[in-house]
Amino acid sequence: MNAVIDRWLHDHGDDMIAWRRHLHAHPELARHEYATTEFVASRLTEAGLSPQILPGGTGLTCDLGPSEGARIALRADMDALPMQELTGATYSSTVPGISHACGHDAHTTVLLATGLALAEIDDLPVGVRLIFQPAEEVMPGGALDVVAAGRLEGISRIFALHCDPRLEAGKVGVRLGPITSAADTVQVVFDSPGGHTSRPHLTTDLVYAMGTVITGLPGLLSRRVDPRTGTVMVWGAVQAGQAPNAIPRTGMMTGTVRTGDHQTWSLLEPLVRELVDGLLAPTGVRYQLEYRRGVPPVVNDDISTRMFEDAITRTGEDALADTPQSGGGEDFSWYLEDVPGAMARLGVWSGVGEQLDIHQPTFDLDERALAVGVRVFTNLILDS
Template structure:
């Protein structure tokens, strides 16, 4: 018998186990758990993995990872899935809808988790028949949806030790199922939160010259800061400041004593992200100085942009072409944040967009309770990851031949 590649084996394996895998996804979808509360999800994953003879290494609270194949000097190839859900009420009406009021997998993490679970089980079956020449690690990460993401904890717990490179997918409801969106460099943005509390003595609106006008000062911040940033930061970096809350006042004829503003500051440039807090603080002080108010700025550092490595992205592009040469599209750069970026601060890797729109009806959006994912995307994701493993093995073998 000719030894099949991992990709060939997993393709056949998926066809055999398709109904079972869809069942996994629907169970996870109907039993969502929010960040750091994924206890039953973790238990369910460990149970399925155990049925396929895969021993799970649990993280301290929730989440787990598995290693398949040998430890080699080249290092393991890793895949990451996020397992948490959002505090969003599902309104899809699906027969397997969320059974937890106010919580749903409206970001598609149930799909990511099922893909990773399928890869782990399929590769474990392959490894028993045809021992792998390289090691594979599958990471089921908790708490992607909270600030600053569970990835930092997972890395601290050793998930990247001995890892050569890491890959992930994120469902994209604006992309037809079967399509795979690739992008080298920044595919998401850094996302920080800014909060500004402003104080003054208060007073009567008929005598603003005897007070410090908190409302006027807040208005200056909201209107002037975005414009000033565009003159201090290269506009090609996709740096955007948008305020989401502004609160102050209690009467039309009274100047209030306090006010607060908060918003997000996003950038696709990691160099800008590393220095933007200082620039922002300087501009806030300059805008508010003439108004006479006092202020307190709280700058919450979020996640850096996901910077897809050129070589890793080329590898996953080759993997996608091996499945379907017509599958690849150019993914746009997103202003959203994603904690997969923390992994790429340590090892090279790439995240791709996985089409999940059926092609019929309305396109839904992420983080909305009406999100419906075409389940055919699961098979695409499993086959993509298995093709990445095959491509990686081929690259390692070719490198060994050269040396």
């Protein structure tokens, strides 16, 4: 069966690159992936498959192989970022202000190619569901749309690959346990009567109160939460006041709380509320706290991680790489609330020049990684 995959990759290697470049040049934002959906659906239909578009009109799933027994799901995300591309590539984004700076064009291409290659095998050992998911880049993420549409029913295990420019093309990194973090947003809006800075005792000192929260909340969290959970609170924006001698009436600060531990994630909101309340009570400053929960951490289970390791090792002797847990959030975790699974990092660095991170305007990838991704995914299916 692996000979079929070899032949498919040999015959369609150029097609894969052309598909990726087409998608790259025509990026679409979250929940607007209409042309991307149509592009994928057409190619699957041409191959005799029956893709099912999600109720929202973007994103699709497609089943292959035996219908009896539980299926294995393979997931790709399809959306681009609201960011101007600055790679200078000939296949650069044709849409001003939107680009595939997170490599979802590659994820979509790898999964499409995987589906078409597997479709050439008559007796797949297990049923497969391809999940082309919309809206990974927005909170709480399109994975919830897929789950809500019932497309996780009948799935026993789910896998995903994400581009990683810290790894060279040909390498794929996986780790047991948390691989991404939960990422929640905290915003506090402060309110005071304001006043003259010569008489802070006659009002409530809003800037002083904010200062206690700026340093106090991250500090107290590090003492109330086990540091081994990788829990980190950082303020990203703080605004208040204008004049040196006036106590302002309003202020705002916002930041993120991240954790690699699922149980800690469920406890963070009440803890943050308790600590902010305790810090501000003696200052008398009124406030409103908005806590927005993001996504849980992606936690790779042991069987899925071992399956990934085997599948990666079979693509090449040195292919399997270590990878750290990242502080970034990834909505793949919503699937793992329902079924076990794992995410791995697909190396996309060319090995020459700088390793440019994702989510910045000059990110591009080494297209040799596309075939590696297809081999990892097809190995997962053919050897299960």
